[in-house]
Amino acid sequence: MGTRIPQDDLSSRSIADPMRAEVPRRLTTEAPQAGKRRGLSRSTRTAFDQLLLLVGDVAIALASYLAAFWLRSNFTFFIFDDVMPAHRIYDVGHYVWLLIPGQVVIFYFFGLYEPLDAFQVRVRLRPIVAAITLETILLAAFYFFLRNVPFPRSIFPIFWLLNCTFIGAFRTLSFLVLVKGRPKKKTIVVGTSTVARNLLKQLSESRMCRLEVVGVLRAPTENTDEHVICGFPVLGDISCAPDIIEELGVDEVMIASPNSWQQDFLPRLMSSSRRSHVSVIPSDYEVLIGRLQDFRISDVPLIEIESALKPTFQLAIKRVADGILSLGLLLALLPVFLLVGLLVKITSRGPVFYKQERIGKAGKPFRIIKFRTMTPDAERATGPVLSNSADSRITTIGRILRKTRLDELPQLLNIIKGEMSFVGPRPERPVFVEEYAQRIPGYPQRFAVLPGITGLAQIHGGYATIPEIKIKYDLGYIQNFSIWLDLFIIMETLKVVLVGDGSR
Structure with a gap:
């Protein structure tokens, strides 16, 4: 995990200024040029992901709905020993348009269109099944009140089974492509304290986390002379953060340092470095400038601070x-x-x-x-x-x-x-x-x-x-x-x- 530098690679170097230290070739060749970004922006990529999931979900739901009618009109299932007459497919099929807004709203409230991120380690199948179950129940209730339209109840379990199976498969494939298939996000950790070292260790050992640590920054309250911490290079002081973020193409900034300086620094960092997400190890400081979302890397809790609206x-x-x-x-x-x-x-x-x-x-x-x-x-x-x-x-x-x-x-x-x-x-x-x-x-x-x-x-x-x-x-x-x-x-x-x- 991350770009690790053996201790002996730097032990023989005399470095007066860590910011001017020679950075290993492997690190510099991976970094984009200043002012340039790799591929799509975060917001554009997130919007594309959400649109892809929405279109795929709706298409599968419509196909499952129509397939359930077709199967019921051509085959017998278990206790259903008769088939539905073909002409009745049209009688109920023209209500199919209800699925589109209904499913989108239900999936949204179950959080199934939340942006995918590097901390998600597996596809969320449980809320998918729960959302489709609720959707099926509401659909059955709707047809129950349409007494002038004869509707076989056997359609609902078939629809539920098809929808769960194929949307689950689609979401799993999407997760593998959209999350696992993308490059790891370049990350810097702010702080050299015990808390920061523990975070670096967890990031290094976690195989599931899609983060690549490119270096460490010292906080204003820290005066360490170390040039390498837990195998990662110390890139300099926190005051250089905006320049380093831009130069190395950093996507994530994780703050693991005492909170005495955060109140003054956080707004400036987030204003000058909109390309990066900022997260902090929670402390007594109440962050007033961002939406707080908690997540966990191994046993280390963090809070993500959103510096801009997520496309929704x-x-x-x-x-x-x-x-x-x-x-x-x-x-x-x-x-x-x-x-x-x-x-x-x-x-x-x-x-x-x-x-x-x-x-x-x-x-x-x-x-x-x-x-x-x-x-x-x-x-x-x-x-x-x-x-x-x-x-x-x-x-x-x-x-x-x-x-x-x-x-x-x-x-x-x-x-x-x-x-x-x-x-x-x-x-x-x-x-x-x-x-x-x-x-x-x-x-x-x-x-x-x-x-x-x-x-x-x-x-x-x-x-x-x-x-x-x-x-x-x-x-x-x-x-x-x-x-x-x-x-x-x-x-x-x-x-x-x-x-x-x-x-x-």
């Missing part, structure tokens, strides 16, 4: 829902648009709409559209400044629009164009993004998703909420995203609109 079907559902709802609301609220536009026009001179450059997903700029709530050329004298509830530049009608959030309605156009979503971090102006990115750890992570009309920071914060607090809400939303969380935020926003007590 919920994200696809969110995007489709955004498009449909925004178009529907735009048409339904046309009278409101006309009324608000008229009020803006007759109460103050200037245009009805206000357009401004904001930074969106992946740092791409776009033009946000709002009803104008300030006097024209409001920043001519002050320059770019953040607004507040007592801002004298806000017009009379503008205060009402801001409290009720009606000034945000034109952003439905941004949603239709794919630049925004209903829920997400509020987009900021380039001048503020540049400032916040320099002084707020983890700030660039908010660009992992589409910006939104509303978000956690808007329903919990206020005008006086500082950016350092808002970023915690934004990152909390990103790392805990779900359709249910979006619905909660939308409901809370509607409450704000109805009572007129809004924040921005």
Whole structure:
């Protein structure tokens, strides 16, 4: 496991600076060039895996469903000594479309579309059988209530057996190809303590784990002069981590060191090294910037910190829902648009709409559209400044629009164009993004998703909420995203609109 270096290979070397030490040829030839990545990105590969599993599962389920009808109409089974007339296959076969959404939803809730990773040592057959069993029971219940459609109950055990057998075989083959068939993930371990050495030992001895340790980094609290630990080279200090990660093409960073330095270091590491997953051996430090997922390597527990959203079907559902709802609301609220536009026009001179450059997903700029709530050329004298509830530049009608959030309605156009979503971090102006990115750890992570009309920071914060607090809400939303969380935020926003007590 890993690239191991015999002690005598380095014992004769005089190394003043570990970072400038001669690295064995075997290690350097395996590393990709700086700034380049091997193959598909993690997110693209994960999305491909999930799509492959979904398409395969659905195809097998449909085939099993139709095969069960065909077998029942041509052969006898056990206690079923008669065959089903062929013409009845059509009577019940046209309900086959129910399998597609039904199975996808059930498999999703059983966790069968979670991303495959290097820590999974075997295919998960038990939840597959449980999910198919539930699917079969629900299918039987559905046909039970279709009393006008004669349906032989013997179809269900045949369908269950075929589905379990072939999906189980498909999932096993997929696991061998997608997990076992891929190169091991390059890994560095942070720390030289006893805990770190134990982790290195377990990684070295584990035959199932798909990780290749390429080296060790010293934590700030460690002053060891060792150049090799447990057979792995010490590559330098943790301050060099981003450069080493990029140079060696590291996929996994495992932190096994005392927690006194993690709070300051983790956000910077995750912001500058988005290509890698970060995991820590749990301690008293409560990680606030990532989704926590626990796993185990032998007897060593670790917690994975997700620095970006994993592609899920919920994200696809969110995007489709955004498009449909925004178009529907735009048409339904046309009278409101006309009324608000008229009020803006007759109460103050200037245009009805206000357009401004904001930074969106992946740092791409776009033009946000709002009803104008300030006097024209409001920043001519002050320059770019953040607004507040007592801002004298806000017009009379503008205060009402801001409290009720009606000034945000034109952003439905941004949603239709794919630049925004209903829920997400509020987009900021380039001048503020540049400032916040320099002084707020983890700030660039908010660009992992589409910006939104509303978000956690808007329903919990206020005008006086500082950016350092808002970023915690934004990152909390990103790392805990779900359709249910979006619905909660939308409901809370509607409450704000109805009572007129809004924040921005």
